[in-house]
Amino acid sequence: MTDFQNLGLSGGLLKAVAENGYASPTPIQEKAIPLILKGHDLLGLAQTGTGKTAAFGLPLIDRLLADGKVAPKGGTRALILAPTRELVNQIAKNLISYLKSTQLRVTSVVGGVSINAQIKRLSRGTDILVATPGRLLDLVDRKAVDLGTASYLVLDEADQMLDLGFIHALRRISGLVRDERQTLLFSATMPKQIEDLAKSYLRNPERVEVAPTGRTADKVTQSVHFMDQKAKSDFLLQQLKANPDGMSLVFCRTKHGAERLMRRLSQKGLAAGSIHGNKSQNQRDRAIRDLREGKINVLVATDVAARGIDIPGVSHVYNFELPEVAEAYVHRIGRTARAGADGDAVALCAPEEIGLFRQIEKLIGVDIPVAGGEVPPLSAAAGRSKRGGQNRGGQNRGNKPAAKKPPRKRSTKNHNDNTPGARPQKQRRSGNRKSAA
Known part of the structure; x- marks a missing residue:
């Protein structure tokens, strides 16, 4: 050696x-x-x-x-x-x-x-x-x-x-x-x-x-549960309560989804925190420190935490929502099984995510063992784009095409610029992709 x-x-x-x-x-x-x-x-x-x-x-x-x-x-x-x-x-x-x-x-x-x-x-x-x-x-x-x-x-x-x-x-x-x-x-x-x-x-x-592209850590035990999106919260809650001494990372796709899930877990009596792009740096540092020190044992996060967090005690990583980019799955589950330890990576896959799931399996070259639920047909993901069929804000539009809205009539009321008949100015979106980092 x-x-x-x-x-x-x-x-x-x-x-x-x-x-x-x-x-x-x-x-x-x-x-x-x-x-x-x-x-x-x-x-x-x-x-x-x-x-x-x-x-x-x-x-x-x-x-x-x-x-x-x-x-x-x-x-x-x-x-x-x-x-x-x-x-x-x-x-x-x-x-x-x-x-x-x-x-x-x-x-x-x-x-x-x-x-x-x-x-x-x-x-x-x-x-x-x-x-x-x-x-x-x-x-x-x-x-x-x-x-x-x-x-x-x-x-x-x-x-x-x-x-x-x-x-x-x-x-x-x-x-x-x-x-x-x-x-x-x-x-x-x-x-x-x-x-x-x-x-x-x-x-x-x-x-x-030193490792093939997309290869996952050797000591991570992977599994997937298939279920409807609405059933995920209760299932995750059961999993976390069954492992009260474990230290878990839970990944969501969006900032608002992560915060909403963290609040639900906290309301159910779990010591949970969150980390995402809407949090200040001090808040993000404090959440990581609380996890390390055992003040919380569940950290709900977006992919800002998929790389760069090194907490040897993380025993479980839950993919509450599958990532839209398959490579992110590798980084997410790499937060467990660190420093020679073993770890578990559990994916929760809704029918509309089956396309994303198949992309992950193709990338890592492994058939992830099915631990629960029935595997939905790939057609369940029809209508979703390569990026997961979501808009930039991360809201799932489902598989139905958006209905066309009738043209808006010009109002005769005063608007932002105080000009009769003027259209209101669009509000600028707060933040961008870079600000999430």
Whole structure:
């Protein structure tokens, strides 16, 4: 078995590795660390929960220490981008644990918290900046940070950043980082957009792949129950009450659906919390902390929690609603069976979700065992689009085509602009896909 000592890390980092309880490197760490230490650009493909943060974090810190440089005022020596606040915070937490015996500084910036406090911290300079793309560009526009000082660029969970619509932000940010740099790109899946991204940003990269695309964690026991959508809440309640000592994550598709389900579970006597894009960063942090500390044992979430939450004690993941993108299923169930533990992933599938379910099975290459209910025919999903037959707000329109509305008559009453006969102005939708991160 390979030991961390054989990977070329310095003595100080080997001590940090031991203090963090890492006995031996994971496959992605074993393959990536030596290549990064040699200065290669890297394309790393690995499923969630395989130790990617240490795979790039440990050699990155080693190289920064070897440089012997000082963090520039208002700048950073290394930039790490991640798609969600939770993942940024998790990466920063891990890096800080590796840096206890050094003078290197780690700064994280995400949306949902005071930007003025972040500007103040960045003015002192930092060795490693971990950020979400949206908040980072806000800081760039305010001239609060100089990315031209960064010699290292890491894109973590790049596929999710593309799913969230960050491609233009990534292009702009990469253009602000110095040309002479080492670039590392990590992704759980390899769609064509990631290939194009790698060709654009990486120079003669080494490629490291440790698990087939879409493969789920080995120690997760999967099952599916087929039932009507209306029956899901009562079934979930029974499951959770039958496992009072377990720690569970429950995934919903929409923010409002997650909040509504959390309130129902709480009303039924369960200690539950929620995390989604409508929550402030402090609320999201508090919900995760409450789960870790046992103050709650059920956390209802949208896919903002599908990556970046590392809570070893999670015993069950419930897919209350199947995700519209099959890859998200892999990340959701990867929140259990962490750190060598076992875990259960239970999917609740309504007839109109059978198409989504079949896409998941095709992706992971596994027939998920049926634990209850009758398998509906694939025709039950007729009329649904490839994205699940839902509008952007996530409201299920069902299988019937929408009835055409008669044309609206112009009113003679005054409206928003106080002009007789004028149409009322449409309200702007609050938030967008990026704000959910």
